Ligand SMILES: Nc1ncnc2c1ncn2[C@@H]1O[C@H](COP(=O)(O)OP(=O)(O)OP(=O)(O)O)[C@@H](O)[C@H]1O
C-alpha cells in the first residue's frame with residue numbers, strides 16, 4: 001500500500017538555509033524539493049508570459065506579485081497528486097498562504113530563525129549558478145573549482161541584493177510579510193520553528209521531527225526537481 005502523501009513548506013529569511021535544508025530533506029525522506037525561485041527561473045528561460053512578467057520584478061530586486069505567483073504555482077501543485085513534496089520559497093505572503101490553503105492541506109511547516117549577523121556573513125559569501133539555482137558558500141560548501149559550478153563548470157555569480165547594504169531592507173520586508181503567515185500556521189498547529197547559527201546543528205532536530213511524521217520513505221526518487 002502506498003504511504004500517505006506528505007506536504008510541507010519551509011520558511012525563513014534570505015540566507016537562513018532553506019535551500020540547503022530542503023536538499024537534505026529531499027535526500028533523506030524522498031520528498032520532491034520544489035523551489036519557487038527555480039520555477040520562476042525556468043519560466044523566465046522558457047519565455048512564458050508569466051516568466052517575462054516575473055523577470056521585470058526580479059531584475060529590480062522586487063517580489064513577484066501574489067496573483068502571478070499563485071497563477072503559476074497552484075496549478076503545478078495540483079498536478080503533483082502522486083508525490084510528497086516540500087515547498088521552498090512559497091508561500092511568502094498571507095495572500096499566497098490563503099491561496100495555497102484552498103488547494104491543499106499542509107502537514108507541516110518548518111520556520112528557520114537565524115541571527116542577522118549569521119545571515120549577513122552567509123549571504124555576502126553566497127555564490128550562485130544562475131541557470132540551476134545551485135548555491136555555494138566559500139566556507140560552508142565551496143565549489144570544487146573556485147568560481148565554477150560543480151556540474152556544468154559554468155561561472156558562478158553573486159547577487160547584489162545579497163550584499164549587506166541591501167540585506168537590511170530585505171530582512172525587514174521578510175519580517176513584515178512573513179509574520180501573518182507564521183501566525184496562521186501557528187494557529188493551525190503545524191508550525192515548527194528551529195533556531196541556531198549552523199545548519200549542521202539544526203539538521204538533527206529537523207531530521208528527528210520528520211522521522212516521527214514520515215515513518216517510511218514514500219518514494220524512491222530523491223532527485224531535486226523543479227516543478228514540472
Ligand atoms: N513566493 C514568492 N513570492 C514573490 N516573489 C517570489 C517568491 N518566490 C520567489 N520570488 C521571486 O523570485 C526571486 C528569486 O527567488 P529565490 O528564492 O531563488 O531567491 P532569493 O530571493 O535569493 O531568496 P533567498 O535569498 O531566500 O534564497 C526572489 O528574489 C523574488 O523576486
Ligand SMILES: O=c1ccn([C@@H]2O[C@H](COP(=O)(O)OP(=O)(O)O)[C@@H](O)[C@H]2O)c(=O)[nH]1
Nearest residue numbers: 015016017018019020122126136137140199
Ligand atoms: O549552515 C549553513 C547553511 C548555509 N550556508 C550558506 O548560506 C547561504 C544561504 O543558504 P541557502 O541558499 O540554503 O539559504 P536560503 O536563502 O535558501 O534560505 C548559502 O551560500 C549556503 O551555502 C552556510 O554557510 N552555512
